[in-house]
Amino acid sequence: MKQTVDVIVIGAGIVGAACAYYAARAGLTVAVVDRAGPVAGTTGAGEGNLLVSDKSPGPELDLALLSTGLWRDLAAQLPQGIEYEAKGGVVVAADETQWAALRSAAARQAAAGVTTREVPAQRLRDLEPHLAPGLAGAVHYPQDAQVQPALAASRLLHAAIGSGAVLHPGEPVTQVVVTPRGRIDGVRTPRRELRSPAVVNAAGPWSARIAELAGTTLPVMPRRGFVLVTEPLPRVVRHKVYAAAYLADVTSDSAALHTSPVIEGTPAGPVLIGSSRERTGFDRSLSTAALRRMALDATALFPVLAEVSVLRAYHGFRPYLPDHLPAIGPDPRVPGLHHACGHEGAGIGLAPGTGLLLAQALRGEEPAVDLAPFRPDRFPTPSPPA
């Protein structure tokens, strides 16, 4: 069976859903293909962070600010709930050194358009009553927000389908079809052949494989993270609270295990506890080392959580690129191939901006944010094996 569409999106996670949504609303015919179902990969394992607080001035912050506004619109427009909460983030400094570094980082962010509020030590408990004593201070970021990622992705997908997009779940892409002159011509799955002049690679941590199928390279690697989910509690954590140490971990290049506390309550009651990051390939085994460090981190920040039970632990694989920036836009090496992947731990937050920029690129419009820093061909081509 052959069908022709304007664009094929590979991946039904949050980024693929956002690409499909904005492309379909721009009038393009869209097919979404996923080897499993919606949100089967990284999106289903995410916390739903919509953060500006963890980003330094630069292209990623520009994308985050664009996305923050789009999420607010989406929360109002999508017919069913996505558990959007404009709860704000609180970054806490453990000591005077961290506090000084945090304040100067916040000042630079403020200059780039981020709303920041310094919270001195003695006022911390007004903001978060259960924080441990002895912290040096914090910065409150009211723009930080949260969604339930699986709901958000599925509602976006549903809205895209309402605008004419077609979803093909359970169909792995087995071939990216390229014309003899090197242009994208479509994809094959075990069940169908889809023809299209444009293919969007939104396969998250599996994006390197799709790039390879299209005859090029993109060095996306999985970076594993665990999330702990507690029993439902009354609201003991009001904001998204994380330690200033997180900022250093996010941009670390080390393969070893890093943890830093990211703690938040949810509308349904459970408290979510992150974060760990380690490069272990697609290893799905439980890491007691990660659990131990996360539990120590979390109870140091919120001692009240010590006797609370963790009901579940789950892991996900962040799609990670060496310079910690995503790849967004057309790939000049394979005309018609587009990428929307490599968002690492920020994919939920950056999805709508990514989807909008990609739809603009597909229609040949001027993108709302300069795509140059996100060029997919910015990495050196690996030399062929000798």
Added chain:
Amino acid sequence: MPTSPAEPPAAPYDVAVVGAGPAGLAAAATAADAGLTVALVDDGPRPGGQYYRHPAPGLGARRPQALHHGWPAFVGLLGRLRAHRAGGRVRHLTERQVWTVQEAHDHPGRWTLHTAPTVPPQAAPRPGEPTTGEAPHETVRAHRLVLATGTYERQLPFPGWTLPGVVGAGGAQAMVKSGLVLPGRSVVVAGSGPLLLAVAATLSAAGARVPRVLEAGGYLSYAHRPGPLLRNPGKIAEGARHAAALARRRVRLSTRTAVVRAHGTDRVTGVTVARLDEDWRPVPGTEQHLPCDALAVGHGLVPQLELALELGCQTRTAPDGTPAVMVDAALRTSVAGVWAAGETTGVGGAPLALREGELAAREIAAAARGASAAGWTTAGLRARVARLRAFADLMAEVHRPGPGWTGWLREDTEICRCEEVDAAAVRAAADTYGATDTRTVKLLTRAGMGWCQGRMCGPAVSCLAAGSGRAPVSADRRPLARPVPLARLARLPEPAPPRPDEHT
């Protein structure tokens, strides 16, 4: 090589057995008989598991055996266990749950069991600092592992199933056996599986009126496969004993019949029952009202496989649609050093579980000593286990829910009680978003995210997502087999630094 009990407690045990029901007890006692050191870990306060439940000593029950068949076998096992505990060969850790098992990186083939005390879910969290240093028995190390982790009951929802007075069939039996409490005075027993007859017999022996036993399957189906029945005369006798006991008390058994609705406001006051066609679809016009003040309902048992799945043991779908750990004739799983026994390998009842526990331990003893030195053969035991397993598989097939049971659901019937998710929401997730597996349904609806972690709703969600009441119960991986307090996680031992000769 068996280690002497005089070694310091930090030395790994020869065998760790998870679960102290029939299979686990038999495995622990047999392994200790063979001279091995054994750690037996169980979440209950007393040995016996779900099957040999017995009243707490304080209740002063004089004849707990009156509610049990096979009590002498249990008493025999307890005696051996007691002797081995006194002799230092068996350490029985009670009221502890194993929340994860890991293979040591530095000692392949050595298992570390991480345990936490059994905490009742309703225990209120209280503030406190995590203390440093592990409490005794928080980790147990062993060279070999036997998983005898038992089952939970399969529930298929129906309108009204959340009313007080509606209890699990196995739960009703447990109430009587351990607390000598009846769920009601007039108890309808319904669902499917051989457990129903035993539950009805237990309830009526304890003084309840059982107006009707409703079996959704058809016992006549056994007759289509006479082989396994003829080779297991004990099973015919067991069935006949229950049937005779029920006949004596004038309990009526209806097959191909189900409770399709429970009535009541504060508590169940009656049920609507209906005939089922071959596919378990309720037949219109056959509805009947039965007054009662309790309903004991269950659709067989589902093996608890969290630890096995997290260890990576391969599973099969048993003929009743439940997942079971795959084992070879020696009860070895696909993971070297891990054996499974009892319901973990597929639901089959206590007599099979006892023999599997014994067989696993004897195979381990032979492996520990080198088979040639064992001097005893397991061939006869293997044959008995295989025969009983054949019967279990026949039974499992007869009682597998039919594709049409979802026909008795209404759109507003609650499927996940913990998170209050109804059938319409689960169906919408499947139809609208292509959520055809329990994980995606969970992410989109929260079904299965609550305290029971999907044990209650999982089988039903599998069916609704797949669009067939016959869909197999999915074997979802759950990295934490049981809830664990954060403070417990914080007390985990610091991992040893990698050895310098290791390439990481």
